[in-house]
Amino acid sequence: MFDKEHQYLRNSGNIQLVVMRQNEQKCVSKKNFFNAMINNSKTFHSILSTQSMRI
Numbered sequence: 001m002f003d004k005e006h007q008y009l010r011n012s013g014n015i016q017l018v019v020m021r022q023n024e025q026k027c028v029s030k031k032n033f034f035n036a037m038i039n040n041s042k043t044f045h046s047i048l049s050t051q052s053m054r055i
Helices: 002-039 041-054
Strands: none
Touching: none
16 A cells, blocks of 8 residues: 555656646747847747748
């Protein structure tokens, strides 16, 4: 019984780590998106147009 609980806790911990890493990657890509907009107005317009096409 204890072993099963321990294994479950370990697995759920790993899942949380994976989710945290995925969230970090999302934040990084958002940061790159905003940096590109700030750095270059042409990039800004092209990104905006592609974003609006997706919506």
